[in-house]
Amino acid sequence: IIKPDSKLLIKNLIELDLTHCKDIYFKGGEPLLNTDMLAVLRYLDKIDILRKVVIRMDTSGAIIINKTINETIALLCKAKQVVFGISIDGPSDVQTYIRYSSNNLASLDNMHNFISVFANHNIAFIVSPTIMAYNIFSLDKLVNWWLVDITPAFKHLTLDIYLINFLIGPDYLSLRALQPATISKLVDYYNNIIKTKAYGSVFSHFPDTLKNIEYGGDKLHNQMVKYTLDMDKIKGQSIYKSIPEFTDEMCYL
Numbered sequence: 001i002i003k004p005d006s007k008l009l010i011k012n013l014i015e016l017d018l019t020h021c022k023d024i025y026f027k028g029g030e031p032l033l034n035t036d037m038l039a040v041l042r043y044l045d046k047i048d049i050l051r052k053v054v055i056r057m058d059t060s061g062a063i064i065i066n067k068t069i070n071e072t073i074a075l076l077c078k079a080k081q082v083v084f085g086i087s088i089d090g091p092s093d094v095q096t097y098i099r100y101s102s103n104n105l106a107s108l109d110n111m112h113n114f115i116s117v118f119a120n121h122n123i124a125f126i127v128s129p130t131i132m133a134y135n136i137f138s139l140d141k142l143v144n145w146w147l148v149d150i151t152p153a154f155k156h157l158t159l160d161i162y163l164i165n166f167l168i169g170p171d172y173l174s175l176r177a178l179q180p181a182t183i184s185k186l187v188d189y190y191n192n193i194i195k196t197k198a199y200g201s202v203f204s205h206f207p208d209t210l211k212n213i214e215y216g217g218d219k220l221h222n223q224m225v226k227y228t229l230d231m232d233k234i235k236g237q238s239i240y241k242s243i244p245e246f247t248d249e250m251c252y253l
Helices: 006-014 035-046 069-076 092-098 108-117 139-153 180-196 206-211 218-235 244-249
Strands: 023-026 054-059 081-086 123-127 158-161
Touching: 006 035, 023 035, 035 069, 081 108, 092 139, 108 139, 139 158, 180 206, 218 244
Parallel strands: 023 054, 054 081, 081 123, 123 158
Antiparallel strands: none
């Protein structure tokens, strides 16, 4: 495990000419748990660069360092713009299944609370789930939660959702592991959603994207089944309970 070394980080930053820096991207693990992030924000503020840059951050939206959160918010608010990309991969049970933790840190209630902490500040929030075998059945429910529950509650914030990130690896969790018959049903499912016009153009690309999914074969499918059963046993979860739509996939071919 590599521990953060804020002094070394700042020493390295001092050697860089940040005059024309426009964007700064904080990525995982969890930036809000990394003391380096606060050190960087302090340094950028000190050299009068912070107000000129856009801060982008990928976050689980579940963990906040309470001791420094007020200073973190104050510094973030000095930036030209702040954009949080929140890791939400599905509606309630699907989200906590995919992003398992013993104390449900990834619950949608925690996501709501996370946004609330920053609610009075000019910060944008973007949800961009990683589309995979487990959540492809219920992305409409995630969109509904975001548009119906979250958006009206935070009208003054910039909120968006993108459904463009399709999992490539591991291959056995990608859409290629799903049976062709399942993909065909999903095409019909999302075509029907599009016809309702309930979510605008959010799903407009789904039918064609799904039709172009090339089945990875029975061996890959069986690998997905074994992995799912093994992980359920280790974590004490149940795919059948959390994602009942996945039941037809849980068979060896």
